Amino acid sequence: MNPLAKTLVIVGIILITVGLLWQVGGKWFPLGRLPGDISIDKGNVKFYFPIVTCIIISIVISLISYLVRLFK
Structure with a gap:
């Protein structure tokens, strides 16, 4: 292949x-609803940015790629 x-x-x-x-x-x-994620509600506008979720996903992906390279 x-x-x-x-x-x-x-x-x-x-x-x-x-x-x-x-x-x-x-x-x-609850990924996407962690403490530290930014959520702002003002009238008709809602802003949400899952910053802590992004950081955790980035760390997990970095660890997985490190382990793949280590055992390759």
């Missing part, structure tokens, strides 16, 4: 697994 095709299949499987875990595990770990 072409290395690019193999990589795309693996990335697709990982994304599907993460999506399913996010749907099922969202009850216990």
Whole structure:
């Protein structure tokens, strides 16, 4: 199998697994509604920026990529 095709299949499987875990595990770990996420409601305007959620996802992805490079 072409290395690019193999990589795309693996990335697709990982994304599907993460999506399913996010749907099922969202009850216990509320990503997107963490303390520190910015939410502003003023009249008809609502602004929401999940800064803490972005930081946690970035750390997790960095750790996963580090472990993949370490065991490669």
